[in-house]
């Protein structure tokens with residue numbers, strides 16, 4: 001398999017993936033990026049030693065894999081422009097655009113191509129992301145392996161069998177970091193209302209979120225068990241948890257994730 005990768009779009013998420021690939025030993029000479037913004041091109045070349053071009057056609061020439069990393073609103077126009085080259089090269093195509101289906105990408109590129117849809121999230125910037133992956137019907141085992149290795153540059157990966165579930169992936173992990181940021185924001189505000197100075201409130205909350213995340217990922221116990229272990233009967237944690245439950249926190253989280261999933265489906269339809 002040709003391991004040359006062409007990125008179409010050199011923005012935030014492409015930059016994270018490229019940084020991760022180069023750090024993991026992927027040869028910079030085997031990575032090309034098409035990006036219209038000159039300053040972004042210069043930064044990609046200076047920081048990672050990859051080749052950055054102004055036009056998609058220059059980047060994709062000879063590449064075995066194309067990574068489509070432009071905003072969903074421009075994806076159709078970008079694909080239709082590259083369709084003749086896609087049909088000539090028959091490459092593996094990996095799209096990271098939220099809400100765009102493999103069938104849409106395939107149709108815009110002229111049909112019959114192996115298309116993988118990936119949904120990374122912003123901790124990819126630190127190599128600590130998680131990506132939901134779905135392989136379209138024309139993707140073979142080698143294509144799946146290559147796509148998984150590529151997205152592993154951003155963190156861990158999870159394969160999804162049904163593309164319909166990709167909107168749920170977007171709603172859970174794609175938008176998920178913002179839910180944790182909101183909780184942190186609310187905890188910092190509450191800490192200050194209880195009289196703590198802003199700096200102390202921030203330090204206490206941030207390390208609590210990091211420590212809890214590490215316990216969740218490094219312990220064998222699941223979230224409910226970890227919660228039970230720190231909730232002594234009649235204690236302070238129980239008083240807080242009962243307040244959360246009485247306020248309907250679980251139903252609110254479910255409603256929020258449902259709203260995000262529905263919005264993802266709407267955006268997908270709007271880009272068709």
Ligand SMILES: NC(=O)c1ccc[n+]([C@@H]2O[C@H](COP(=O)([O-])OP(=O)(O)OC[C@H]3O[C@@H](n4cnc5c(N)ncnc54)[C@H](OP(=O)(O)O)[C@@H]3O)[C@@H](O)[C@H]2O)c1
Pocket residue numbers: 008009010011012013014034035036037040056069070071072074078096097098119120121122174
């Ligand atoms: N950021 C995230 O957390 C995240 C998470 C999951 C998925 N995604 C998906 O990743 C994709 C990229 O997101 P992003 O945050 O990296 O966006 P971004 O920073 O805006 O990057 C997109 C880049 O593509 C460039 N571009 C536009 N038209 C192009 C063309 N015809 N050829 C080549 N490049 C072109 C844009 O330039 P201009 O600015 O001049 O238009 C921009 O620099 C989106 O589809 C998004 O849904 C992002």
